[in-house]
Amino acid sequence: MKRMNTQMDWRSLASLLLFPVQMVFYVVKAAVLLLLPARLRELSRDTVLITGGGRGIGRHLALEFAKQGARKIIIWGRTEKCLKETCEEIRSLGVECHHFVCDIGNKEEVYQQAKAVREKTTKAFLPRMLELQHGHIVCMNSVLALSAIPGAIDYCTSKSSSFAFMESLTLGLLDCPGVNATTVLPFHTSTEMFHGMKTRFPKLFPPLKPDMVARRTVEAVQTNQALLLLPWTMHLLVIMKSILPHTALEEIYRFTGSYACMDSFKGRT
Template identity: 35%
Template sequence: MSALQELAAIAVDVIRILGLLVLGWFRFFFPTRKPVDGEIALITGAGSGLGRLLALELAKLRATLVLVDVNFEAVQAVAAEIRALRPDDKAAAFAYKCDLSSRDDVYAMAARVKSEVGQVSILVNNAGIVTGRKLLDCPDPLIEKTFSVNTTAHFWTVKAFLPAMIESNHGHVVTIASSAGLIGVAGLADYCASKHGAVGLDESLRYEMHKLGKTGVKTTVVCPFFIDTGMFEGVTTRFPLILPILKPDYAVAKILDAILTNQSILCMPRFVYLMPFAKSILPTQAMDAVVRLFGVSNSMDDFHGRSSANSTTATASKGRTDVKSH
């Protein structure tokens, strides 16, 4: 390529960026929502918290729900709730037991879903666990489990369901990550690292779809601050007006809207959008002071997680050292 041709190619790219900037702002102010009736939506960790609420919302929009969880009774109960919402529709919801920390379990579940329900067109990687231990206090098996559920399982589900989406150039991969996937937090090293991995997977996947020209395969990554689902019981925030502990209904309404409008990145509350920006422009010590100011470094001090009596996750309370089995 001659220097002139190179210059022309750069000019075209710059014009494209400006055009996409305008288009992005237009879509922000005038979003269009896609229909999801008839879509097959698979949600991992659908037995409780965000997964359950999102399943109910997608069911109201007449998507077919595939509910996956290690807690089979919990997903069966959610499937029953969905069937009660849509008594006319026997194929409204399907429940599957799957331990996402096992690759074999994930692929076996995926094979059953494809033959019993059909090709998944909306994949929501939502299941997650937290140990809440300081780095040196966290037993190795718990660290491995955190990564296998919060990060590695996403690879297996994406590998199982993405090929059909690519073939039809139609689909959506949703990654429920965390604001802890954008910034480190004292007392959350394993969780933060696993969520950074999930954020990286989403971003790379988005670029791969662009490169393949599969514009019909959308991706969304969700990075919320703490949500009052029970998973992070005991955490605190210093400035609840700017950085509130979110209500599950609010978080799910925003996630649903992000899916329907094909929003690529959703941070909640909006303040979280500033974190990566602040991190990249502030000197490290100034950023550390900001993190201290907002109480992020102390947010885990009183964390105790869900009490084991009503625990449906592999969350380990602070005093335990064993891996919780299901």
């Protein structure tokens, strides 16, 4: 027993000494991969389902997937007029597109439309993805999931919850070949939802353009990137919160500045 305990102590010590080496290796590996050109996965076999595809980032995502050669696009949303317009634009690119009016906050409606989608494409959701060993789930979140701001408690809480869900799902999919997940965490984006939002340094951190967010998201799907922060400077915020949490919170408070239309956050998820 004593000999066994000694062996366990040596193993623990070896693991402890090896950990910094492993961390350095992963950092160097990540740096090298950033310098190398990414190999993009073909989308010609893929059917893409986008919720909220009639407007905002969802619309730009649908168009970007079409431009990158996705086989079929399916868009969900609450406003049929917007869905039709987006669908027509996608079809003009020579890509098959279908739209369904669906409020994803309504559970029964989601199941109803999911059944319709499965019957029309047969590859809509996770169980089928696992069965086929082919699929990708994308969550369009917000950097506020990692760093809350004053005056938007409900919004930040919902985004943090969504981030935790996706992180857990992504880990679970590591044992599922062919099925991956991507969580996108953009900064302030120039869409209708964030109209009137002001930051402390608008010239240094201008609003992100929806088409850029869409383009980078599709690239993340094609390279199986699990986490995408936009812009890249948001990584510095995460590092700062880890090393100097109190200072980071004070800077976030100063940085956020004033919000002309904070009411726009209420009820949004």
